[in-house]
Amino acid sequence: MARERLVQQTVDHLLERIVGGELDIEAPLPAQSVLATELHVSRLTVREAVETLRSRGIVDVRHGSGTYVMPPTEWTDADAISAFVGREGAGDQVSLQVIEVRRMIEVGAAETCAYRRTEADLVELDRLVEVMRETHERDDLDGFVVADMAFHGVILRGCRNPFLAVVYEPLIRVLRKTRAQTSAVPVIREHAIAHHTAIAAAVRAGDGPGAREAMRAHMSQTSDDLRIHVLDRS
Structure with a gap:
């Protein structure tokens, strides 16, 4: 259960950065090793968090290129879409x-x-x-x-x-x-x-x-x- 919470916290943190504009749409996420260091979690935790975001259409993992933030039109997480629209001033x-x-x-x-x-x-x-x-x-x-x-x-x-x-x-x-x-x-x-x-x-x-x-x-x-x-x- 503690591990699940850690993964969810990592998901929430990345979402906050995306919705807040720190991580731009269509731009790549920092490398997983960098995120692991910044968030004080293991690379495995970051990998699982990224996979969660990918399953919701928020990021796209492109092998050999990196992990990119997708446009909100591709997202399937209603809460994330609502938060993003609010951030956009609408x-x-x-x-x-x-x-x-x-x-x-x-x-x-x-x-x-x-x-x-x-x-x-x-x-x-x-x-x-x-x-x-x-x-x-x-x-x-x-x-x-x-x-x-x-x-x-x-x-x-x-x-x-x-x-x-x-x-x-x-x-x-x-x-x-x-x-x-x-x-x-x-x-x-x-x-x-x-x-x-x-x-x-x-x-x-x-x-x-x-x-x-x-x-x-x-x-x-x-x-x-x-x-x-x-x-x-x-």
Whole structure:
């Protein structure tokens, strides 16, 4: 376990240098022997850390040439992408891009859930909408965000497709960081409650097209709210 932590610390350190601009995109990393000396770890630890970064598309090992930092368009680590975009001075774009991807996935998921949901799903959706109302009234931001994300989790699970969770999981890690940005604004929470109520009603009715449209409207409202109440005021 101690070794795993050491490798992870080395990964984190290299990522910080990449995201911070110390290690440039398309430029080679220092030699592994140099990194081992700088970080006070073994070359084996550095080699394993580099392999971890390679598996996430962040670096490319070119035999006979070196290890190069790849463009973020090649990365598969959502947290690293989010951090890099923020470093580039376009941190606000992260939230907009997350909504864009959510629209691609969740609009179809809402329709599928309407056809496949169980009674337990319906009970949980109703409960979470009520929790959103209660936490909004007492200005409990953390509680509101938890209930909001849980609601969308029920929609995804209601599709009864295990691949969906695998695809969506990296996005959830970024979403946890961005949801508080919009939910901190009371009027945005009010909009969210109204849209979640409409989504839950369509799913309960087994109305696939209605659920699809309700989720599409929710994503559009969320995007508009972000621009109007957050980005334009920052």
